[in-house]
Amino acid sequence: MLSSSPHIGHKVAVCGIFLSFLFASVVAAESADQNHGGMRVPHNNKLELREIVFVVQSQRNSFHVRQAEERRADLLKQVHGLTEKPPAVLLLHTLSDNEGDWSILPLLPYLSRSFGKNSSWIVFLEEETNVKMVTLLQVLARFSKNKEWFLGKPLHDEESTIIHHYAFAENPSIFKYPDFAAAWALSMPLVVRLANKVRDEPLKSDFTIDLKHEIALYIWDGGNGPHLTAVPELCTEPEGSPNAQYCATTLRKEPPLCEEPVKKEDIFVAVKTCRKFHSERVPVIKKTWEKDALFLEYYSDHAEPSIPTINLGVPNTERGHCGKTFAILQRFLSSAVPDTKWLVIVDDDTLISLPRLRVLLSCYERSAPVCLGERYGYGLSQGGYSYITGGGGMVFSREAVVRLLNSGCKCYSNDAPDDMVLGMCLNALGLPITHSPLFHQARPEDYSKDLLAHQVPISFHKHWNIDPVAVFNKWLRDDWRTNTSDEHNEKSKTEL
Structure with a gap:
């Protein structure tokens, strides 16, 4: 102010x-x-x-x-x-x-x-x-x-x-x-x-x-x-x-903290994976950021209890994954999962800091139709549309998901590009894509060092030619303000 x-x-x-x-x-x-x-x-x-x-x-x-x-x-x-x-x-x-x-x-x-x-x-x-x-x-x-x-x-x-x-x-x-x-x-x-x-x-x-x-x-x-x-x-x-x-x-010296960070119990995380990546990519999530999610499910073409993964009945596709994503949206609004305020959809090779995301989400009105992530555009000079690129993570408020599904929007095929189909639907509904440069569709190596030097990044994407655990530890460890806030809240509860 x-x-x-x-x-x-x-x-x-x-x-x-x-x-x-x-x-x-x-x-x-x-x-x-x-x-x-x-x-x-x-x-x-x-x-x-x-x-x-x-x-x-x-x-x-x-x-x-x-x-x-x-x-x-x-x-x-x-x-x-x-x-x-x-x-x-x-x-x-x-x-x-x-x-x-x-x-x-x-x-x-x-x-x-x-x-x-x-x-x-x-x-x-x-x-x-x-x-x-x-x-x-x-x-x-x-x-x-x-x-x-x-x-x-x-x-x-x-x-x-x-x-x-x-x-x-x-x-x-x-x-x-x-x-x-x-x-x-x-x-x-x-x-x-x-x-x-x-x-x-x-x-x-x-x-x-x-x-x-x-x-x-x-x-x-x-x-x-x-x-x-x-x-x-x-x-x-x-x-x-x-x-x-x-x-x-x-x-500004540091990112804004508008209110207390969004609580863990207000976020549901959906991870898109498939059988061939169960042993390669899922272990990375478990070693890095899974512990920061209170509610998280892995969605695959094969149910594997040891992870566990859930088969939504949508066949795996090499690209696009639209059918799987819309099945996730429907499940989010069902009684099969906890009733939460925010839905986060990521790929199985997305690296993300959920504590930093919780800080960022403190600035957004959870009752509004919020669609947040890294914004791309298609055909913008010819009346096209914006969309959230999926690899960096797509974040939706519950109200956004409700409006999206109530509109009748759906995939034209299971392997249609989910992020672009969602962008077309949101554009038709007049719901804006909200951009944050802290979400990244690619690896840290794909961005200028001077750009990343003044960011507190929330996500990166792809395991190609990198050690993903090392990348997470270097770039996405919990930021101190969220940890401090959590510790303060726990201490206050104890004192009460």
């Missing part, structure tokens, strides 16, 4: 006069010869705050709406009384009813049409991105607003990865893409050109998997467009840390 500023009288007035002058007259040169990071600064590159448009990459879920509104309030609070015309601060989820807006590219024609004449920069930021307005204004003023610029904190792949379609396989580190958490910016000349391109040329890829990488590829355009320019002041350092002193953007 935003805290109110204390009244400190005359000093505030003097400071306000100074900052007003600063905002109105920030220029990118103390002299024409000044150099920043090897780039010569234009002498007349004056930039005013009203020339910046902020787009908070918000979502329709109530928790995320509150987060985004607080971010907007903070940005406007910083400039209150310092400029006659504050910058525009847009919440992405409010701009249209187009499901594909979160993929940014379909949004560019609107931004170009609405702000192309009077604005110089579009700055995108996530809900948790803190911005120091004065510092950011000074940073942007270093770059000519009349040229095409793509600015951000660069990430790169250590090795070619499936989530980036093995792009730049010979040298994956050569291509840089922005860390959205640090904010990223496009100059208006680039926005206008890209908007025209989006209007005139259909987007080539049907799938949206890792948006930040795909946007960078689209802008780069095989070498015809600009590379990402690294801006050191766009940071993911924790707010208030010594390393954040010169940063224009920072992150």
Whole structure:
């Protein structure tokens, strides 16, 4: 929550006069010869705050709406009384009813049409991105607003990865893409050109998997467009840390804990497996995260009492697993399993931290139709839909499952892609997919080290070419806040 500023009288007035002058007259040169990071600064590159448009990459879920509104309030609070015309601060989820807006590219024609004449920069930021307005204004003023610029904190792949379609396989580190958490910016000349391109040329890829990488590829355009320019002041350092002193953007020190973590007894976990993986994958779950689940069942094509596994009567398929997933949804609402608030569906090669998930779920309204996980998209520029990619884990509130099954939605075949079929059904119902970057469809090796460095991940997927137990122990051990909370609750019960 935003805290109110204390009244400190005359000093505030003097400071306000100074900052007003600063905002109105920030220029990118103390002299024409000044150099920043090897780039010569234009002498007349004056930039005013009203020339910046902020787009908070918000979502329709109530928790995320509150987060985004607080971010907007903070940005406007910083400039209150310092400029006659504050910058525009847009919440992405409010701009249209187009499901594909979160993929940014379909949004560019609107931004170009609405702000192309009077604005110089579009700055995108996530809900948790803190911005120091004065510092950011000074940073942007270093770059000519009349040229095409793509600015951000660069990430790169250590090795070619499936989530980036093995792009730049010979040298994956050569291509840089922005860390959205640090904010990223496009100059208006680039926005206008890209908007025209989006209007005139259909987007080539049907799938949206890792948006930040795909946007960078689209802008780069095989070498015809600009590379990402690294801006050191766009940071993911924790707010208030010594390393954040010169940063224009920072992150909160730790993930939010909205209330007490969701109780173990409020979560039911369904693991999809099959006979051939009983001896290979199930033991990994038992060695790692099974102990953190109070209610868990393994669903297979073969009932094996020693695990135990349950045969739902759906034949195993090599891919898709839609029939099995819908049988799980139906069982969740039946009297065969405990009456719980949340359903978590994972693969037998998913590694997940249930204590961290319980912390995250404290932020979501359990009586609402919540569908949570890592969001992918299909055909978003042509009226397509979003879906939760299954390998990272799919989380549904009971209300979401009720609405889904009451709609009559069903699989067109047992081996249809379950996550995509669910996405189509949820889209038809108008139920949003809520994205969390803490769920991961691939292995830690498939993500940039700099990205994972500021995350507290909830899940990873695949056992290929890794030691899954070692990966779990390194990346997904119980986080201290959940353990502390559990210990506190147990102590309180004892004292009572």
